[in-house]
Amino acid sequence: MTDLIATHLTPDELDDWLAGSLARNREAHLHGCADCRRLADADRALAHLLGTLPLFSPAAGFGDRVMARVEVRRRARPMAVAAALAAGLLLPMAASVGWSLANPDTLAQLLQGAGSGISGFGVATVRSLGSTLLAQPWYPWVRGLFESPARLGLVFGATTVAYAGGVLVLRRLMALPMPRVAHVQG
């Protein structure tokens, strides 16, 4: 405590004194130390002088000159965007439902026709793909891999390792050093 009372005020403590928040034991030092008192008084006078400096005004029409170079933009309001999206989705849906209710027979015919057409196309595609696959020269070899549990496990393990390796490589590639984002610059 004695040491603290004997030590001169630090710049931070001078700030505290200017702000009226200097610790009591340091106040005691200030009262007894002519050097610190002189420094504190000078700082107070300086702060007062700086605080009374006038503000200057730019030339008349400053605001107009600024506004001539500012692009005033109207921000899209979230509610308006949501309403537009809702209208864009709901109106066609409502029209579709309305038409369906008014024309149930036509709708049923259309659905039936479309359903049979789609299913016929699907079956033909699957058959074609199946026969093409069976005709491939490597098909028996691939099929052989799935004939014993040991081979199946080996294939599964190798596939998993290859997949994990690929993911790791991709992550590595995607984690290239990013440029630093600049602060709002003057």
Next chain:
Amino acid sequence: MAKPGIDLATLSDQDVVLQARDGRQAAYRELVRRYERPIFSLIYRMVRNREQAEDLSQETFVKALNAIESYRPEYKFSSWIFKIANNVSIDHLRRRELDTLSLDGSPHALTPEAIQASALQLGDRQETALEELEAKELGGEIEQAISTLRPEYRACILLRHVEGRPYEEIATMLDLPLGTVKTYIHRARGELRQALAHLRQ
């Protein structure tokens, strides 16, 4: 145009910014009205040239208002615009320092005529009305003393004691560590105390 019934002058900065983001030109004007004097004063004291201070103040507002969407309302608008103003001033001072000609003439001048033509002519210049105004405005002892400070010290001391900003805010504005801001301000005060010592005696 402001919404009928909304008096922009009574709104907080944050609310005026929201109005500006809604495309209300009056809100932009209100922000200019609130900050034109503090921003101009800071820049003027930094660059000590009225014409350049006007240009740089305009640049500050144009940058801030054209990027109003990127302003984050959790920070004070004043900190944001003062930060832009300080960056604009410091950049200008750095450029000016690079552009300053030697008193003996441009280093790029190769012939004696070119050297003479580019040399600063001392003594034969007429003081313009603008320069007279500057001399009057910045001619006081305290203003002269501020002008002798390093630009970093000057910015810190002006923001602290003229604008009354807390240390933490100054550190944020100037992208400096808090300790550095305190050191700059203490050193600036020391230099100003010394420069103005004769006034106290």
